[in-house]
Amino acid sequence: MGPSLLRRVALCVVLACACQFYHDREHRRAMAVTLSTSSRWIVDEAGRRVKLACVNWPSHLEPVVTEGLGRQPVDVISKKVVAMGFNCVRLTYPIALATNASLSSLTVLQSLRAHGLAETVAAVEVNNLGFLDLTLVDAFRAVVDKLGENDVMVILDNHVSKPGWCCSDDDGNGFFGDQYFDPDVWVQGLSNMATLFADVPNVVGMSLRNELRGPRQNTEDWYR
Numbered sequence: 001m002g003p004s005l006l007r008r009v010a011l012c013v014v015l016a017c018a019c020q021f022y023h024d025r026e027h028r029r030a031m032a033v034t035l036s037t038s039s040r041w042i043v044d045e046a047g048r049r050v051k052l053a054c055v056n057w058p059s060h061l062e063p064v065v066t067e068g069l070g071r072q073p074v075d076v077i078s079k080k081v082v083a084m085g086f087n088c089v090r091l092t093y094p095i096a097l098a099t100n101a102s103l104s105s106l107t108v109l110q111s112l113r114a115h116g117l118a119e120t121v122a123a124v125e126v127n128n129l130g131f132l133d134l135t136l137v138d139a140f141r142a143v144v145d146k147l148g149e150n151d152v153m154v155i156l157d158n159h160v161s162k163p164g165w166c167c168s169d170d171d172g173n174g175f176f177g178d179q180y181f182d183p184d185v186w187v188q189g190l191s192n193m194a195t196l197f198a199d200v201p202n203v204v205g206m207s208l209r210n211e212l213r214g215p216r217q218n219t220e221d222w223y224r
């Protein structure tokens with residue numbers, strides 16, 4: 001972990017309570033920024049307060065393709081995010097995207113087909129043609145970049161380890177040591193994502209895991 005990752009990790013701690021609407025358009029469009037904390041506030045390089053208003057956008061489901069690419073061009077969706085008053089996307093991903101090369105190197109086309117989503121393939125061809133031949137990890141990165149072009153900040157959000165719907169108590173993704181939730185693989189995945197996006201200016205933080213839960217959770221591990 002380099003200092004910049006640590007700073008981002010520290011930032012994550014405050015993100016959970018920081019997502020709220022902010023009405024000053026000037027401040028809302030805060031891009032390519034390095035954020036840090038000052039007491040309870042998130043601030044930019046000039047020490048000005050930055051309020052994150054994030055919308056959730058899932059990429060953690062079985063195909064590991066950002067949802068909606070068959071509906072609208074990513075650029076249009078990104079502009080819609082801004083038009084609705086958000087300045088940030090909480091973009092979800094499964095750890096497998098960052099640790100399983102035979103998954104992350106599949107193309108969008110291959111992954112959609114493997115899940116029987118022929119209609120979605122046709123729809124992505126119409127709305128986001130260039131995406132079909134990108135690998136899953138490059139497609140994820142392309143979404144991040146397009147958001148950046150539209151001045152939208154991104155929080156990389158680890159939702160699950162094994163791609164799929166989140167969350168139930170017994171899906172094997174809920175707590176450290178669950179069937180698919182190997183803590184070492186998880187840390188490796190977070191680290192790989194941090195490395196992959198270290199130089200991407202609109203990526204301002206990471207949230208480490210969505211909704212820890214399930215029968216294995218216990219106070220000892222929670223507060224370790």
Ligand SMILES: *[C@@H]1O[C@H](CO)[C@@H](O)[C@H](O)[C@H]1NC(C)=O
Nearest residue numbers: 096100101102103104106162
């Ligand atoms: C990696 O991904 C491939 C392709 O989705 C899958 O078949 C395989 O089970 C995964 N490996 C692990 C260790 O999860």
